[in-house]
Amino acid sequence: MSVVIWADGRLHAPGDPVVSAVDHGLTVGDGVFETCAVERGQAFALTRHLRRLERSAAGLGLPVPDEQLLRDAVAQVLAALPDAGRLRITCTGGTGPLGSDRLADQRLTVLVLAGPATPSSSSRAVRVPWVRNERSAVAGLKTTSYAENVVALAAARGRGADEALLANTVGELCEGTASNVVVEQHDELVTPPLSSGCLAGITRELLLEWGRDAGLPVREGRPGELTYDVLDDVLDGRAHLALTGSIRTVSPVVELDEHPVAVGELTRAAVEVYRARAADDVDP
Structure with a gap:
């Protein structure tokens, strides 16, 4: 499998439905993300990336994602795909209206993915x-x-x-x-x-x-x-x-x-x- 996805507490295949059609990340791009290289089966500089994710979420007015939840999800996807080259963490505003307003009871959508990467030396x-x-x-x-x-x-x-x-x-x-x-x-x-x-x-x-x-x-x-x-x-x-x-x-x-x-x-x-x-x- 080239990509492993974590959503809602478990792993999914690339073709599984994991996000609502009215997710604010899809309708208006209301979300933040981080991409890490994977080195020796671990996300490189994960702590720094999580700090920046928090800063981006706060800057966008989104709730700060739970760090331990993210670390557990990262561990699960990398255990499932130990030869991955790239890790991506995405947090969106969750389900929302079809415009830019957010729901009062906003709940983040959190996705963690691992997949291949092909870095170049130049x-x-x-x-x-x-x-x-x-x-x-x-x-x-x-x-x-x-x-x-x-x-x-x-x-x-x-x-x-x-x-x-x-x-x-x-x-x-x-x-x-x-x-x-x-x-x-x-x-x-x-x-x-x-x-x-x-x-x-x-x-x-x-x-x-x-x-x-x-x-x-x-x-x-x-x-x-x-x-x-x-x-x-x-x-x-x-x-x-x-x-x-x-x-x-x-x-x-x-x-x-x-x-x-x-x-x-x-x-x-x-x-x-x-x-x-x-x-x-x-x-x-």
Whole structure:
């Protein structure tokens, strides 16, 4: 079985009905989620992911899901599919009206899934014409409202890439559809600040911590420091680029806007630091 699903206290097959047709996650995208890599049969950095899930739920105005319930569900799906590569936890607003209002007696829908993943050692990215709204009510929250990402990623796939890079409304470099970005320039590794509207990625967070521990010059950028046209410097070879995410981990960009680009030495060092530290602790 390629995917195992936990819902309502038990395991289900992919074809089993587990969600109501009037679930608010389906009708209006009222939900939050987390994706973890699975390492050695365990969800990587699960505690950090659960903390972010709580923050996203609170930011969306949803009840905070029960942590022990989630941990038990994670254990069940990974026991059923020990060779899984990816774990996904989804919490929605549950059954609701066909509009944006919620029921007064709201009850979360909680789903935990395990399935395959095929990480790549490098990434190919393109710029797209759409932007992140850093002033959105859900900026920085990991919600199930992913239609913008679906459109942007489809455009990237159509150009032979595996990620789309987004600016925000004021022309700052923000993030990918499912990744944070790290720019190597001037002998530093710099990632956009959270004020840009990007997600507070778990891999991004760990790279900042572990990189500093290892003596790498890695930091969060200042507001306005990384503009979208820094990607021109990557194309010209004056800068380099990497993407970070739970499945791709720290992934050097080897192609930008359908042109090959070089991988920087600091980026290579960051890949090695992350790989070594991740091997030491499955829940850092």
